[in-house]
Amino acid sequence: MEHTTLSSKDLITIQDLKEHLSLLQKSVDEDESRYLVRVLRKLSITRRRINPQILAKLIEESLKEESKTKSLLVTIFPSTLIKEGKEEEEKKEMQIEIEKEEEEEEEDKEKKKQQRNIIIQAKYPEEKAYLQLLSLLQLCKLKDYENALKLCEFSIDFIEKKNRRTLDSFFSKVFFYYSRINEILGHSKQIRKKLLSAYRTSTLRRDVSTQAVLINCLLRNYLQFNLYDQGDKLISKSQFPPNSLNSQHVRYLYYLGRIKAIQLDYTESFRCLREAKRKAPRAGARGFRLSVNKFLCIVQLLTGEIPEIELFMEKDLQKYLQPYFELTSAVRTGNLGDFKKVVLREAKVFKEDQTYSLILRLRQNVIKTGLKKLNSAYSRISFEDISKKLQLDSSDSVESICSKAIFDGVIDAIINHEEKYIKFKEMGDLYSTLIPQKAFGQRIKFCLNIHNTAVKNMRFPEELLKEQEEIDTEEGKEQLKELEKMSTNNEEGKGDFDQGEPGNL
């Protein structure tokens, strides 16, 4: 970390960060969580703007000397990072000729010098946690994982002891980074226990955001080591909080989809992955979207459908999805030779993406598609020809493959064992059966149902009218009653005086 002066941009950032700290204080004072939420929402932007110098300055000015946070952070971002550049600034002033823009620049600098002297002391743990978080992000940016781990553990202890609900969002973020750093350093196995116990605690405390983050961290941990059973057990025993952040929900769906795919539940997996894709950000998060698309493609092929070509056509992902595109073409044409070639050629890519095991299962699908194509083109074909066409290795296995396919309902055919050929059943005349009638009947019923529901729902204004009428008639009745009263009064009145204005009725 070099010793450099703070640029004017940095000074603006420091100002903003101090504003954030004051917002956090306000949030705790007034017990309004929206300021806190606002600060955290800007975290991704803030993360890009900070550098060690800013942090050093901020730590020095905002934290009290005796706080443990300060003592730890100061070792990481010592205040010697910032040169006291006051003398240099004076030199510059003398050298500058008087020009308009530079005059303004000087004015700005003066202002900032003044503003810098406004010190905000971090009195609440929220602010300390925020500073810890910022330092953590900076360390991760600099890839200083040892220090980051230390800071993480300190932060976790710090926040856990306080047990304040306002610290929940910080807690979840710290845990996320904790899990990630350990993954990078290769210590994932050891932290599993800690994550599980933290999950239990957060559930007890109804800490929604930390719960979500921890479930995702655990699932990621299990998937890294291919512990799909354990992941499945975790999912079945726990309940993912429904009111968590969208980003955590998306991650959860992704992990869920992957686990279901391994467990052969392809329809469920497809549904989860598709939802994850829909909820993921449109631009950005490229790595995530890429991975989701890859798994979507494979799972869709495993369900027996061919993915749409739009899946492969997203501009920034197109290059990386090329092997999957070739795989899909091979499966679509039922060409086993091509399929084998693609798998062999791109084995490395597939293994990296962790889709290799799923792809090996696709071999059956290729054969199925191939048989279906033969079904549509041929009425009778011998086993030898089938083995040649589908590029299967031996013609003996062909018979067994065909019989399995017929049993699974992929094709409709009869095997002639003695003469070694397969005879496909003809489609026949559908109109001579009752099938069209039933199918049409179903659909017509459905449409009529919708029509009736729509009509019913459109009657609502009529009811309003009825109510209106009722109200009117009631009013009319009351008016009549009053009229009668007045007339009886008149009679009792016995006189010719005017009983006030007629409008009194």
Place this chain on the structure above:
Amino acid sequence: MLEEEEQLKLTPRMELIQYKFLMTLDDEIVPNKKELKEKILKIAIEDKMTPYYSRVCEKFGWEVDEETLNTLKKSNTEELKKINELIKNSEENDGESEIRKAYLNKSTFYCRIGEKEKALELFNETFNKTVSIGQKVDLLMTKIRMGFFFDDISLVETNLTSAKVILKKSSDWERKNRIKVYEGYHCLKLRQFKKAANFFLDSIATFTANELFDYTKFVYYSVLSSIVSFPRTELKKKVIDAPEILTAIEEVPHLSELLNSLYDCQYKDFYRHLIAIYDGMKLNKILSEHRLFFCKQMRIIAYSQFLEAYRSVTLKSMAETFGVSITFLDKELSRFISGGKIHAKIDKVGGVVETTRADSRNEGYKEIIKIGDPMLNRIQKLARILN
């Protein structure tokens, strides 16, 4: 006036498109690349096409001859000076039409030397100064030709639509027919063979768009696009017996033989000529991208035509009629049948192909279910609002 119109028609030089394309092909297909290079350079130097010259040298890695480049640049600047003077003069002294002529001059100059952006700008300016519909359309057609020259499809499309809109109100049949030819050429580029065929055959009696391509080429395009899109009866009436086509068809090798062998069911000859035409298509800029598609369609038409006459036919006799091997035929047929293009079934054990008459009722039923179900899903989604 007429002189300018003629000049306008000749820019940009459309032969250059073809030459440039041929240069991009492999050496073995196009052996006379040296001649082509000379031709291109000759035209470029003749018309003083400085930007085009540098572009083309860069693309093909030819050495830029500094001398020629300098002479070209000099002559360009001289001409430009003269033109600008003319414009100034006419703006000060003469009337509207003179000003228009001067601007037209300048835009033609830019178009001729191959400077796309400036030319388009100036054409737009000239367009604003032009009054008569015919001249306006001429300008638009030049822009369309520039679109063809620079492979700018959006330029072509926008100008085609504007030209058609303008021509709707006029009764200038000559220009209307010329626009049809342009449209047909554009459809050909986009593989819309049927549309292209319709456009070409409509304007075949009054072909005047010589600036795009000559009459022989026009007949070549018309026949190719119609042979793949029209059924037999229409093909016979509009193409095989059409006098306009008959005059020029002999000049294109293999074309009339292709047409007649298909109509007369001489399938062996048909295949031979198809291969020759396929090779020819490789050398044509817009057709080369579609040559595989074209071949596939022609094969499908031939096979369906053949099978229409039979209930069942042995693979052996079918292979003999087409002059191909049984394995090849089997591969082709299975590919097309499973793609749903031919209605038949192969009995490999007995070596027979049996045709299945397309039952329109069943087909219609399947179509209804296939198209109707997604639509019902969408209605279902809307119906959720009701609750």
